[in-house]
Amino acid sequence: MSAAAAEPAAADETDSAGAAPPLAIRTCGLGKSFGPHRAVADLDLEVPRGSVFGFLGPNGSGKTTTIRMLLGLVRPSAGRIELLGRPMPAGAAGALPRIGALVESPAFHPYLSARANLARLEAADVTPAAGTARDRVDAALERVGLLAAANRRYRVYSLGMRQRLGIAAALLRPRELLVLDEPTNGLDPQGTREVRALIRSLAGDGTTVFVSSHLLSEVEQVCTHIGVMHAGRLVAAGDVAALRAEPAPQASIRTPDTGAALAALADLGLAGEAAGTEVVSAELAEVAPERVVAALVVAGVRVRGFTVEARTLEDMYVALTGEGFDVEG
């Protein structure tokens, strides 16, 4: 992930060269310090166009700071950002109109109605035609199911409605990239499902979606790519399918003949270990489970049980980010 030497040439090519897939987001060595506290360090992020990228990590792992840097709200202390092929924050005027964003939590004027709030954001935008503003506001409200409540003041909105209005604001115009920071925060299970369905349908239209969450389970089903943050650093990233395959499946064999079993595994090139008095376990790597069983039988090992467990993404996520309540300095 840290190809610092090769990156300057590659960065210029990403948008024009056909060979590498074009990137919606690309950061090189991105870092941010607030005083002595390093919120983000050495972040090399590559989000392919058309992907649904799950940006995962526990609270306080630097996700929101990264998103703020991507959107030009916070100035990086180190590194470079390219957003839809444009450098940030210098290219903000060119890149941001093509990006819809939900940052940290929705925020609107409490005493204005939902419609008036969106109209204000719409009025602040110089790029689209003014005449279609009302239609676009209504279309965005419709998409998140808030049209019926459009004239109610924001202050009486429930947490879930606020979250949806935030998403509606991101959808005011057709976007090439959506940056959604914890979009399911505060939503009930049904609302979470709706957001997932929305992300799916947006991705189906070709929009790149960059969605952050501290819960893997909330985004796992919709993501094509995942990046895991921990203590300000990216500790894993890539294709979901590749990441799923990465930890080799684990076979555990219940047998009284542990010595013979280990020898049979060694013949297959597998490093087994006795995991108990009658259990032997081994990472399968490239070897198919049926070959292991056959080899064991041929070796005369009395197999009383044979199970293969693939490690779930959740296991990997927990292994990477820890399970405790510790706040990382």
Next chain:
Amino acid sequence: MSKAEAAAGVGAAARQRTHRPVPGRFLRSELLLIFGRRRNLAGLAVLAAVPVIVAIAIKVVGPSSQGGPTFFAAVMGNGLFVALASLALELTLFLPLAVSAIAGDTIAGEANQGTLRYLLTVPVGRTRLLLVKLAAVVVFAFAATLLVAVAGAIAGCALFGGGPMTLLSGVQVSFVAGALRVLAAVAYLALSLSALGAVGLFVSTLTEQPIGATVAVLVFDLMCQVLDQIPQLDWLHPWLLTHWWLSFGDLLRDPIAWHGIGRGLALAAGYTAVAWLAAWARFAGKDVTS
């Protein structure tokens, strides 16, 4: 541009080219926000109530024999003087307070609510945001000052009548000429208050607490007035923002004494420019973590 990007972006790009942006929309939205807010409307109602109280009090009790506040003595002669007397009265606290409340809210209010980050990602350029916010404060300063003058003129003319106006220098001018001079005074004071508003815009970029910003601007205004009262600091007086405010009375002389007005306008322009640039320097590269 890659094919994928071209395909996705071509529609938007074409639309962007085929129409011209409407520059006034954001300012209009800003004004709707200011004048649609109940707190601000209540404040404006208080501003408008003062001239009515002044007019009724003078009508009922009569002008005080020894002086009283500026212009009070002239009120009996022409109702328009109620407008001027009210402006002079409200300059000490109410008008600066109103402008401070609006100006303190500009950036800090958006930051406090979290709406600032959404405006910036629309995107609204930071320079543009500061320009539009200042423009809205200036409009508010004009609206508030004009409101006081109009309320005073209406209450005054209703209770004391209009007709030709005897200026402070003794010359008599027609009612229309008198009204125009009152409007000139309104414009002068609105510009002076706008300078205070620019200071408020700067203070508003320093904090995420709109009330804190408002109080700070008001303290600045009152500090100017206090320092202006200390004779030992007379070298400082011409540079205090509030020093020339009461020179608006010079517009009611014939010929008009331009010295104070000119110095006041120049000082207001200077304060506005310096404060806006300070706001820009502070805000343009600031990390928005609200």
